[in-house]
Amino acid sequence: TDMPAPMRGTLIQPANAQETAAVEPDPTEEGATVVAGGLGLGRLALEEEVAAWDIDVRPDGLGLPAGSGDVWTGEEVFVEKCAACHGDFGEAVGRWPVLAGGLNTLSDDDPVKTIGSYWPYLSTVYDYVNRAMPFGEAQSLEPDEIYAITAYLLYVNDLVEDDFTLSNENFLDVQMPNVDNFYMDDRLTVEMPLFQSADVCMENCKDSVEITMNAMVLDVTPETETAETTVVEEVAEEVVEETAVEEVAVEDAAAAGPDPALVAAGEGAFRACKACHQVGEGAVNRSGPHLNDVLGRTIGSVDGFRYSATFADAMAAGDVWTKEALAAFLTDPKGAMPGTKMSFRGVRNEEDIAALTAYLQSFAAE
Amino acid sequence: QADPLIVEKQPWSQFLGAGVDEAPYGMPSKFEAHVRRQDVPWLTADPISSVNFTPLHELDGIITPNGLCFERHHGGVAEIAPQDYRLMINGLVDRELVFTLEDLMRFPRENHVYFLECAANSGMEWAGSQLNGCQFTHGMIHNVMYTGIPLRLLLEEAGVKTTAEWLLPEGADASGMTRSIPMEKAMDDCLVAFKMNGEALRPEQGYPVRLVVPGWEGNMWVKWLRRIEIGDQPWHHREETSKYTDLFANGKARRFTWEMDAKSVITSPSPQKPITHGPGPMVLTGVAWSGRGTIPRVDVTIDGGINWHQARMSGPSFDKSMHRFYYDFNWDGKPMLLQSRAHDSTGYVQPTKDALRAVRGENSIYHNNSIQTWAVNEQGVAENVEIS
Numbered sequence: 001t002d003m004p005a006p007m008r009g010t011l012i013q014p015a016n017a018q019e020t021a022a023v024e025p026d027p028t029e030e031g032a033t034v035v036a037g038g039l040g041l042g043r044l045a046l047e048e049e050v051a052a053w054d055i056d057v058r059p060d061g062l063g064l065p066a067g068s069g070d071v072w073t074g075e076e077v078f079v080e081k082c083a084a085c086h087g088d089f090g091e092a093v094g095r096w097p098v099l100a101g102g103l104n105t106l107s108d109d110d111p112v113k114t115i116g117s118y119w120p121y122l123s124t125v126y127d128y129v130n131r132a133m134p135f136g137e138a139q140s141l142e143p144d145e146i147y148a149i150t151a152y153l154l155y156v157n158d159l160v161e162d163d164f165t166l167s168n169e170n171f172l173d174v175q176m177p178n179v180d181n182f183y184m185d186d187r188l189t190v191e192m193p194l195f196q197s198a199d200v201c202m203e204n205c206k207d208s209v210e211i212t213m214n215a216m217v218l219d220v221t222p223e224t225e226t227a228e229t230t231v232v233e234e235v236a237e238e239v240v241e242e243t244a245v246e247e248v249a250v251e252d253a254a255a256a257g258p259d260p261a262l263v264a265a266g267e268g269a270f271r272a273c274k275a276c277h278q279v280g281e282g283a284v285n286r287s288g289p290h291l292n293d294v295l296g297r298t299i300g301s302v303d304g305f306r307y308s309a310t311f312a313d314a315m316a317a318g319d320v321w322t323k324e325a326l327a328a329f330l331t332d333p334k335g336a337m338p339g340t341k342m343s344f345r346g347v348r349n350e351e352d353i354a355a356l357t358a359y360l361q362s363f364a365a366e
Numbered sequence: 367q368a369d370p371l372i373v374e375k376q377p378w379s380q381f382l383g384a385g386v387d388e389a390p391y392g393m394p395s396k397f398e399a400h401v402r403r404q405d406v407p408w409l410t411a412d413p414i415s416s417v418n419f420t421p422l423h424e425l426d427g428i429i430t431p432n433g434l435c436f437e438r439h440h441g442g443v444a445e446i447a448p449q450d451y452r453l454m455i456n457g458l459v460d461r462e463l464v465f466t467l468e469d470l471m472r473f474p475r476e477n478h479v480y481f482l483e484c485a486a487n488s489g490m491e492w493a494g495s496q497l498n499g500c501q502f503t504h505g506m507i508h509n510v511m512y513t514g515i516p517l518r519l520l521l522e523e524a525g526v527k528t529t530a531e532w533l534l535p536e537g538a539d540a541s542g543m544t545r546s547i548p549m550e551k552a553m554d555d556c557l558v559a560f561k562m563n564g565e566a567l568r569p570e571q572g573y574p575v576r577l578v579v580p581g582w583e584g585n586m587w588v589k590w591l592r593r594i595e596i597g598d599q600p601w602h603h604r605e606e607t608s609k610y611t612d613l614f615a616n617g618k619a620r621r622f623t624w625e626m627d628a629k630s631v632i633t634s635p636s637p638q639k640p641i642t643h644g645p646g647p648m649v650l651t652g653v654a655w656s657g658r659g660t661i662p663r664v665d666v667t668i669d670g671g672i673n674w675h676q677a678r679m680s681g682p683s684f685d686k687s688m689h690r691f692y693y694d695f696n697w698d699g700k701p702m703l704l705q706s707r708a709h710d711s712t713g714y715v716q717p718t719k720d721a722l723r724a725v726r727g728e729n730s731i732y733h734n735n736s737i738q739t740w741a742v743n744e745q746g747v748a749e750n751v752e753i754s
Contacts, residue, residue, distance in 0.1 A: 039523055041472055042455075042463040049464065050456045053593050056534060056544060058601050085411070095411035097608075107617035111729055113608065118619075121602050128604040131542035135415070138441065138540045182611060185623045191725060196713045200665065202674045208754075209670035209703060211741060213494045215637075215750035220408065221498040224638045225400035268407075 055139070057127040061172050064126065068167030069148025071155040077145050078152050081134045084273070084344055090114070090156045100156040103177070116157025120179040122171065125150050136345050258358035266359025269352045273344070279363050288342060292363045294321050310339040326360075327353050400424075403434060406502060409490075414442045415541070417484070419505030422631070422653065423639040428479070428509055428681050428688045432563050435508035437570045438484055441540030444569075444590040451574050453520075453558070457534075457596035460525030467574055470558065473515040473523075478557065478580070479687040481655045483507040483626050485583035485610055488734040492723070495739075495750040499638040503738060503750060504631040507655070509688035512578050514559030517552050521596070530596045534603075535577050538592035545586045546600035547579065551624075555580045558591065581657030581686040582624040583732070585610055615727030626657030628716050629735035630664055630691070630708035641746030645699035652677075652706050653688045659711035661689040668695070670703030670739070670753050671718075677706070702742040703753055719752060 057063040069077075079088055087093050090100030102112025111117075115125055129146050132138050141149070151166035154174065160166075166174070215221065270279070273288075283290035289302040299319045300311030307315070314337070319325065329336040330347045347353050394401065405418040417438040420430060437443075448467045456462040484506035490496050497503050526549070533552050537543035547556070557578035560567060567573040572589025579586045585605055600606070600622075612620040632652040635641045641648065650668075654661040660683045665674040677691035691706070708716040719736040726733075741751040 039473065039519075041469045041523060042465040045454055045456060045462040045464045049454065050462055053454055053536075054456055054595065055542075056536070056595065056601055056603070058597070058599065060599070062597075095408075106613060106619075107615060109729075111613060111617070113613070115608075118608065120607055124602055124604055124607050127544075127601070128608075131544070132441065132540070132604075135412075135441070136540070138542060181618045182607075182621045183618065185620050185625075187620075187623065187625070187627070191627075192712075192714060194721070194725065195715055195717050197715045198713060200674070200707070200709075200715055202665070202676075204672060205674070206672055209672065210754040211703075211751045212754055213752040214741075215495040215498040218494075218496055219498075220406075220496060221502060221637075222404055222406055224404065224499060224501070225402075 055127075055131060057123045057130070059121040059123045061123065061168070064123070064168045064171055065143045066168050067143030067147050068165055068169075069144050069146070069151055070165040071148075071151045071160065071162050073144075074148035074150070074152025074155070077141075077148050081137075081141070081145075082149065085135060090153060099153055103158070106178070106181070114157065115153050116159055116177065118178050120176055120182055122150065122154070122174045122176055125153060126171075134345075258361040262355050262358035263362045265351070266355035266357070266362075269347070269356050270359055273356075279360070283363075291360055294360050295323065295326065295357070295364065297321055299325070308337075308339050308341045310337045323357055326357055330356060398424075401434065403436060404501060406490075406497065415440045417486075417506060419501045420508050421501050421638075422505050422507075422633045423500050423636050425633070426651065426690070428653070428684075428690050429563060430508035430510060430688075432510070432565065432568050432571070435482075435510065435562075435568070435571060436484070436506050438506065438584065439539065439541070439570065439589070440543060444537070444539035446538060446574060446590060448574050453575065453591060454593040455520060455524040455596070456593065458527040458530040458598060459521075459596050460527065461523075463524050465520070467560070470515060470560065470575065473519050475513055475515050476557065477511055477513050478555075478578075479509065479511045479682075479684045480578060480580045481507055481509045481626075481686065481688045482578075482584045482587055483629075483655070483657075485585060485623070485626070485732040488629075488736075488738075489731045491719075491738075491750075492728045492730065492734055495752050498750050500631050500633050500636045500738070501638060504629075506584070507688075509653075509655070510562045511564070512557055512559040513561035513564075514557035514578055517556035517558055517577070517594075518554075520558060520594075521552060524596075526596060529598050532597045532600050534593075534595040534597060534601050535586075535588040535591055536593040536595070537572075537588045538590040543585075543588050543605065544601065544603045545588060545605055546603065546622075547586060549596075551579065551582070579624075581626060583610065583626060586624065610732060612726065612730035612732050614730065620730075623733055624657075626655070627733060627735040628654070628656035628658070628661065628708045628710035628714050630654035630661070630706040630716060631738050632666070632704050632706050632740060635704065635742055635746065635748045636740055637748045637750055640748055641697065641742065644746070645697050648695065648697045650677075650693040650695065650704065652691055654691060654706070654708040655686075655688045656708065656710035656712075656714070657686060658714065660685055660687075661708050661710055663709040664689070664691040665707040665709070666691070666693040667705045667707075668702040671705055674707070699744060701744060703751070704740045704742060704748075705737050707737055 085093055085096040086099050092098040098112060099115050102114040102117035105112045105117060119125065126146055129149055130141065147166045151164055154160040155162060155164065277288040277291050278284055279291045283292050285302060285305045289305040298315055299321055300307045300315035330353050332346050333340055333342050333344055401421050401424040403418040403420065405416060410416040418436055420434055420436040451467045453465045487506035488503055491503055531549050533547045533549060534544055535547065558575060559578045560575050562571060567576055575591045576589045577587050577591050606621065612623050630652055632650060634651050650666060654664045664677040666677045667674045675693060677693045679689055679691050681690045683689055717736055722736040739751050739753050740748045742748045
């Protein structure tokens, strides 16, 4: 039979164990420790120290530095510094944020929230680009570059014409279309009366219950290990050791092609490259050359792609894309090929390089 | 038949085990290696600006172990040596100040247990049941005892001007995280914390110093805290406009939805923690919390909400902290539809998913605090479902 749980819930006392109780603060305890502002700890910040860290910008323009940039300069900077993730026109690569479009979609089933369709203030664009972008190289842009990028983002959102120049002088003139569609949290007045209830139903609250949706239909949950599977894997490891000879034979047979698991990982890592490089059937040159059959080919040798001088020199010298050369280039593009047009900052770890290499290998000519 | 584990000598009973100092910083038993944070790779573009999830289904009590507290960062984990740490207070103050970590250690400090929940926790579940496990549906939360300085004391040290109404805490990481916080909250219960569960903050939780904003969405608890600016109006930065605003079906959006509504979830049984023992006596357990106070009561149903039972609360009940509940009963081996319903100290009762969607639509991403349902079959296997 059902053992009813003891009715102890209501006996739990509210938070008297937290030091500064929200309900009834103890004035004696509060006053006993500190005189306001009286400790004399820390030191005065120097003017140049505050200037170095105080980089934030507000909707009223507070914090905007002097500077300006036009749409066309912005496009150049954006394509070089931002397009690898956000796409040439802010349309985004993979799951990186979409920056343009989406106007009048906010009440759709799938709203597209972009700078143009959603962001209430232009100052937020300047502030965020300045403090956090490009991803992995934060706070590296000059004010004129940020004004130019911001102008370009207004342009790709159809909010200014292509001859527009943004500066600290005209910044506050720009009105964002969605500015009036935000309102202060009103849950206490709107929702609290709906959900606050002293008297909830405990028995025979409805006649029947049906399942209306199952998570397993979608099946998007990552694999979870349990204590049981851990044990199974330990057993499996022992089995693998016993059959190690067979394993080697299998590896030899597979040596002709890259490891499928690595290829799969490389497909994910390649998302950061997709804005500029195509691969696979029908791949063409974009802002970077296509990468079909790249391993083993002469560096700088794709027909129709305008390479930088450093790649032309490598081609003239007959240098070839070996795994090592590719790894060196991916690790530090500008270091390995000084003068390269590729703006990508480089790959952080060896696993990703191995995965990318395997992925590119899978697009070798038959 | 006699149990060989009893009648035969076992190696751990016969031979010597590890001595002291074999692991100067102790780790969990190797048999617990499956208890770990996990991410959902398809959720984000990149693992550096991403999130992983606390394995709630494997935990008990109310404290989250430091190594299992979910991580969310936007530019990776900043690595700051304690001697390189600086905290600046500037803006509308009498004295713009710089503190070292050693300076901070000389302020009076307090200890408090608070939950930190990401506003996007359960955000993937608005349009329907999607992820099969409470780690993934509810794991963007942890509950930790913090040691820190009341933010009020630092502000008093700098001398806040009468025109000051807002603060902008800023992180030292590569995303330069910022949020606008009203002065009233800062003077009330915010902490500038440097310890979690007794030891230094973990790097992924903001070492050496983070902001603690009790009961409010996790994004505001700025990690690697380097600066607090005082101003007279909010900054409307990226994390309070583009993100962390709640879009409604009519295309309008709520902003500054800081408080976390009362919420609960059954952690066992759950999809990652099936019933393996068959019918008979069993323990159902879960956690509940509210950004507005304590959780004096949780109700539990095993028949999809036809009948409810008041659960047993166990462990300390702290303000704006996780609470643990149990429901001990005899399982008849038949399928069950499990739900829990939290009541907080303001009288707010956790709403059903349909009730919440009726108010907020399905596009808000943030602040989904609705009742979660697990369907358990005759084998004890649990699944994330929605019910009528």
